[in-house]
Each structure stands twice: as C-alpha cells, then as structure tokens.
Amino acid sequence: xxxxxxxxxxxxxxxxxxxxxxxxxxxxxxxxxxxxxxxxxxxxxxxxxxxxxxxxxxxxxxxxxxxxxxxxxxxxxxxxxxxxxxxxxxxxxxxxxxxxxxxxxxxxxxxxxxxxxxxxxxxxxxxxxxxxxxxxxxxxxxxxxxxxxxxxxxxxxxxxxxxxxxxxxxxxxxxxxxxxxxxxxxxxxxxxxxxxxxxxxxxxxxxxxxxxxxxxxxxxxxxxxxxxxxxxxxxxxxxxxxxxxxxxxxxxxxxxxxxxxxxxxxxxxxxxxxxxxxx
Ligand code: GLN
Numbered sequence: 001x002x003x004x005x006x007x008x009x010x011x012x013x014x015x016x017x018x019x020x021x022x023x024x025x026x027x028x029x030x031x032x033x034x035x036x037x038x039x040x041x042x043x044x045x046x047x048x049x050x051x052x053x054x055x056x057x058x059x060x061x062x063x064x065x066x067x068x069x070x071x072x073x074x075x076x077x078x079x080x081x082x083x084x085x086x087x088x089x090x091x092x093x094x095x096x097x098x099x100x101x102x103x104x105x106x107x108x109x110x111x112x113x114x115x116x117x118x119x120x121x122x123x124x125x126x127x128x129x130x131x132x133x134x135x136x137x138x139x140x141x142x143x144x145x146x147x148x149x150x151x152x153x154x155x156x157x158x159x160x161x162x163x164x165x166x167x168x169x170x171x172x173x174x175x176x177x178x179x180x181x182x183x184x185x186x187x188x189x190x191x192x193x194x195x196x197x198x199x200x201x202x203x204x205x206x207x208x209x210x211x212x213x214x215x216x217x218x219x220x221x222x223x224x225x226x227x228x229x230x231x232x233x234x235x236x237x238x239x240x241x242x243x244x245x246x247x248x249x250x251x252x253x254x255x256x257x258x259x260x261x262x263x264x265x266x267x268x269x270x271x272x273x274x275x276x277x278x279x
Contacts, residue, residue, distance in 0.1 A: 037081045038092035039244070041067055042107075042115040044100040046187035049212050049268045050118040050234075059095055062268045063116040066135060067093060067236075069260050070251040077251045079244050099186060101167035104129055107239050114238045114248070118206060120169045121235040131235030132248045135261075137274045139228035140170055141207035145195060146221050151202055153226045163191035163200040169232060170204040188213075196221055204229075208269070233276070 043051045043063060051061040069075060073090035081091055098106055103115045107129045120138065121131045144151045151157065159179040164171040166184045174182050183200055185191040188209060195203050203210075207227045213219040236252075238245055255261040256276065265273035 038094040039071070039079060039081060039114060040094050040096060040112045042096045042098040042103055042112045043117045044103065044187070045097055046189060047100075047118050047206075047209055048188075048218070050209065051116070062136070062264060063118065063234075064095070065264045065267070066255070066261070067095075067116050069255055069264065070248065074258075074260070075251040075254050077247045079247055100165065101186070103237065104167075107237055110239045113242070113244060114236055116236050118209070118234050119237050120232040122169065122172075122232075124172075125237070128240070130238045130240050130242055130245055132238070132245065133252055133279055134233030134235055134276050135252055136208075136234040137276060138232045138234055139207050140173055140204055140230045140232070141210050141224045141227045142229065143192070143195065143203040143205065143210050143219075143222050143224050144201065145198070146223050148201065151225055154229060157202060160201040161199070163194050163203045165191060165205060168205070169230070170206065173230065174204050192219055192222060206232075212269075 043059070045051045045053045045059055045061075047061075049061050050063045051059065054060055070077060071091050071093045076089050077091065078089055079091045096112060098112070098115070100117060103117060103119065104125060106112050107115055118136070118138070119125075119131075121134060125131070142151065142153070142157070151160065154177075157177045157180060159181075160177075161181045161183070162174050162177065163183050163185060164174045165188065166186060171182070171184060174180055183191075183194065185194065188205060191200075191203050191205070192213075194200050202225075203222075207224070207229075210219070210222075210224055211227065214222060214224065236248055238248070252261075255264075262273055265271070
C-alpha cells in the first residue's frame with residue numbers, strides 16, 4: 001500500500017515537472033526568434049521615475065516599462081535583428097547604462113541601437129540623431145529651497161546661481177538667463193544636493209522627475225516655483241538612418257491605442273495621460 005502511494009506520488013511529481021518544463025520553455029520563447037540579436041538600448045538610470053535602479057540592481061521606471069512593452073510580442077513588432085529564419089513578433093532588449101551626456105555621441109557612433117532616457121526631442125539633436133514619435137509630454141521646472149521666498153519664477157533668476165545637468169535641455173535653458181552663474185552636474189541627485197547645501201539658488205530640470213521626487217518624500221526641503229516652464233516631448237533616440245525607426249513608431253502607436261500606454265502612465269503618475277502629437 002505504502003509502495004503504491006509512493007509510486008503515484010512519483011508519477012504525479014514527474015508529470016507536474018514535465019508540465020512546468022513545457023510551460024517554462026513556452027514563456028521563455030513565446031514567439032521570439034532564439035537566433036535574434038537583442039536590441040541594445042542605452043539608459044542613464046539616475047532619472048526617477050523614468051529610469052532608476054532598485055536596491056538589488058533591477059532596472060525600473062516608466063521608460064523601462066514602455067521599452068519592454070514595445071519588445072513584447074503583443075506590440076506586434078518584428079525588428080530586423082535576426083539572422084533570418086522565422087520572422088516572429090517581439091524582440092529581446094539588452095539595456096546598457098550610459099551617462100546622459102554621452103548618449104547622443106554613442107548613438108552617432110552607432111555603438112547602441114537606441115536610447116530611452118527621458119530624452120527631449122530638440123531641433124539641435126535632430127541634426128545628428130533620429131527620434132521616434134513623442135512618447136511623453138514634459139517640460140522644465142525651477143526648484144528652490146523651501147525657505148527661499150525671493151525666487152518666484154523665471155524673471156527672478158537673473159544673476160542667480162543655478163545648477164543644471166550637463167548636456168540637458170535645462171542646461172540650454174539656463175544659458176538664456178542673463179548674468180546667471182551656472183554650475184553643471186552629471187545627474188539629478190547631485191544638483192539637488194548642491195541646492196540643499198546652499199551652494200546654488202535654484203535648479204532647472206525636468207518637471208516630472210522633480211515633482212515625483214518631492215511627492216514621494218525623496219526630496220525634502222525643496223519646492224517647485226514654476227512648473228512646465230517649457231513644453232517638451234521625450235522620444236526614443238536612434239542613429240540617423242536606423243532600420244528600426246518605423247517599427248518603433250508603429251509600436252508606440254499600438255501601445256497608445258490598445259491601452260498599454262495609459263496603464264504604464266497611470267502606474268507611475270497616477271493620472272490620465274495627456275494627448276500626444278503624432279510627430
Ligand atoms: N529631458 C532632459 C533632456 O533631454 C533631461 C533628461 C534626463 O536627465 N534624463 O535634456
């Protein structure tokens with residue numbers, strides 16, 4: 001009797017094991033071509049909540065979710081990354097960490113296939129690289145220390161000490177303020193520290209990232225005085241003649257129309273996404 005029960009258990013475990021193996025294999029390779037090369041995508045994970053690393057090193061954020069959604073078979077994209085064989089939907093991504101300031105030149109040199117990093121589409125950048133259709137409506141904000149009462153907006157910035165991120169649209173904007181003393185930093189955490197230390201009077205940077213950090217208690221002692229100083233749109237950046245541009249644009253359109261974009265937007269910003277232009 002005991003032997004019989006044991007035998008049945010063994011059989012059950014064996015069949016369960018086989019079932020799990022089959023399911024496992026199917027979810028590993030649902031429709032992606034195992035011979036496909038991954039799309040190399042650069043990101044600077046210091047830009048919460050668009051891209052950041054969790055304590056255990058996992059890459060997370062709005063941009064990461066969007067890129068993963070584009071790569072999932074549900075978006076229906078087939079990128080020309082495979083060595084031929086079956087053309088199937090979906091593709092693999094290999095994320096690479098790069099400093100924001102080096103992103104454009106790395107794309108120009110074609111050492112990466114794409115970059116997603118809250119990169120604003122600008123006329124200047126379009127001279128050397130390509131952008132997907134806009135995927136996020138953004139803008140710049142002025143942040144000051146909570147107790148600062150004399151900076152009320154753009155007009156009170158003249159002659160002030162301002163911190164910005166190297167190579168960012170915030171840095172370009174700061175150059176238009178007369179007599180401003182500008183200090184440049186590699187990333188957000190650094191320039192906010194300088195503001196808190198009293199070394200600068202204001203920070204000019206992307207509004208959504210700043211407001212998110214304040215709302216989630218990550219930036220104590222800082223407030224925003226003018227939000228959305230500019231109107232900007234983020235795009236996925238690619239080398240100028242990228243073979244993936246059309247497919248990525250189609251994928252963004254699919255995610256916008258099938259509700260996936262809205263889901264990702266609500267997950268990170270707890271709000272309805274605004275309307276985006278087609279180009
Ligand atoms: N949106 C800004 C730019 O493109 C900054 C983005 C960022 O810091 N990741 O310049």
